[in-house]
Amino acid sequence: MTTPDNLKYTESHEWIKQESDGTVTVGITFHAQSQLGDVVFVETPAAGRTVKQGEECGVIESVKAAADIYAPLSGEIVAANPELVDAPEKINQDPYSAWMFRIKPGNPAELAGLLDAAAYQKIADADKH
Amino acid sequence: MKLIKTTSLNAAHRALGAKMVDFSGWDMPLHYGSQLEEHRSVRRDAGMFDVSHMQVIDLRGAGVRDFLRRLLANDVAKLGRPGKALYSCMLNDTGDVLDDLIVYYLSGDWFRLVVNAGTADKDMAWIAAQRDRFALRFDLEPRRDLAIIAVQGPRAREKTWRALPQVRARSESLGYFHVAQEADIMLARTGYTGEDGFEVILPAEHAEQLWQALHCHGVAPTGLGARDTLRLEAGLNLYGQDMDETVSPLESALAWTVALTEARDFIGKAALLQKAVTRQLTGLVLLDKGVMRSHQHVRCGDGDGVITSGGFAPTLNRSIALARIPKAVANGGTVEVEVRDKWLRAEVVKPPFVRNGKVLISVEC
Numbered sequence: 049m050t051t052p053d054n055l056k057y058t059e060s061h062e063w064i065k066q067e068s069d070g071t072v073t074v075g076i077t078f079h080a081q082s083q084l085g086d087v088v089f090v091e092t093p094a095a096g097r098t099v100k101q102g103e104e105c106g107v108i109e110s111v112k113a114a115a116d117i118y119a120p121l122s123g124e125i126v127a128a129n130p131e132l133v134d135a136p137e138k139i140n141q142d143p144y145s146a147w148m149f150r151i152k153p154g155n156p157a158e159l160a161g162l163l164d165a166a167a168y169q170k171i172a173d174a175d176k177h
Numbered sequence: 178m179k180l181i182k183t184t185s186l187n188a189a190h191r192a193l194g195a196k197m198v199d200f201s202g203w204d205m206p207l208h209y210g211s212q213l214e215e216h217r218s219v220r221r222d223a224g225m226f227d228v229s230h231m232q233v234i235d236l237r238g239a240g241v242r243d244f245l246r247r248l249l250a251n252d253v254a255k256l257g258r259p260g261k262a263l264y265s266c267m268l269n270d271t272g273d274v275l276d277d278l279i280v281y282y283l284s285g286d287w288f289r290l291v292v293n294a295g296t297a298d299k300d301m302a303w304i305a306a307q308r309d310r311f312a313l314r315f316d317l318e319p320r321r322d323l324a325i326i327a328v329q330g331p332r333a334r335e336k337t338w339r340a341l342p343q344v345r346a347r348s349e350s351l352g353y354f355h356v357a358q359e360a361d362i363m364l365a366r367t368g369y370t371g372e373d374g375f376e377v378i379l380p381a382e383h384a385e386q387l388w389q390a391l392h393c394h395g396v397a398p399t400g401l402g403a404r405d406t407l408r409l410e411a412g413l414n415l416y417g418q419d420m421d422e423t424v425s426p427l428e429s430a431l432a433w434t435v436a437l438t439e440a441r442d443f444i445g446k447a448a449l450l451q452k453a454v455t456r457q458l459t460g461l462v463l464l465d466k467g468v469m470r471s472h473q474h475v476r477c478g479d480g481d482g483v484i485t486s487g488g489f490a491p492t493l494n495r496s497i498a499l500a501r502i503p504k505a506v507a508n509g510g511t512v513e514v515e516v517r518d519k520w521l522r523a524e525v526v527k528p529p530f531v532r533n534g535k536v537l538i539s540v541e542c
Contacts, residue, residue, distance in 0.1 A: 089467060089496075107517060109468040111488065
């Protein structure tokens, strides 16, 4: 299962998980890590930063290339995953556990605009060809 | 219409699940799963690369040796007798680098060049034009009937002998940059990784059999991704990135390959002797977190420079680069590199960074 049904997605290959406390957790998809190859460096946004939907807020560097990470929703960054500093390879090993950051959404209406698993899977499949 | 070329090992790469990419018009394996693991296999054990996209060119006949002494910036007279190999640049009339290559001296009047894939057609046309310019008639044959498999790593030779026992006797005492032939197989103790090993040139129809035999003996299939990080750690230039038709070998850390002091004339020599050398190609180690990439700007106290090849070095677990910077910048100095809108600190070091599995540089952060 490379596109879990319980998550939301963006066209820029982030996954979004809605937490019970109202925050959302963000990472990159299986397809994204597969396209990037071995991840060697991750830069996450600082807690407390306010971001707008679609704003660049992190970087993933692989052996092959650098990829910008975009905020899938507007809001405040409340946490970043400290494990990724020393173990960026976790993004390849288990992309849906290796989260990058959490946002407290400022505009919950934006959630409705995110993709479901089936819609994202279509984008990922098209991207491979 | 764009035709993509394939090597005789294309089906083997696909069967191994390789991620294939277009490399200079060739459909080649980037990696077979993890580029980092492939890199480590070569540093610690043995890996194999399909490099059949590179072009073998045979030159045979009267006058070839003297022709090559004119054509190449390094002097094939250094080869002395058959069985030796030499790294050289081929320059244009302005003394800039048309290509870098290895020339193998195989017998009497038979020399073999192995040139880069992306420059192969240009090289053939250039060599043919020079042959005409000097009114020579030797045979010039691009060998598309051959495949090249590089087997590299501390256990590469021993595993090659297991997969190809018939070459063992001839290659057991083969020194670095020496070459042997056994029937239709050419075996050279050369490579592009900073590790020991062989490059095997053989008829394309036998390549898959050797590939499978090496695989059975535990040689890891290794893609072009790891080939690039291995050569970068070894401080070896990549044509088209670290030098090209617009730059002199003397500003590309290749002065050691240009035999300038002797009386011999060669193409590009007169131009080289007139040009001022103001830049150097050298190594950088990133002190801050991030990854240097080619084309990024370098700010030095004595002027600016540019990264020609940059990336993550798995053996050092940090980013390294080759950069062309002002000649006055000394080793051990600190420069700044613009990595994604930030200026990060890097230390200037003399490559290689890694050879034979050992880290050769030390940096304090």
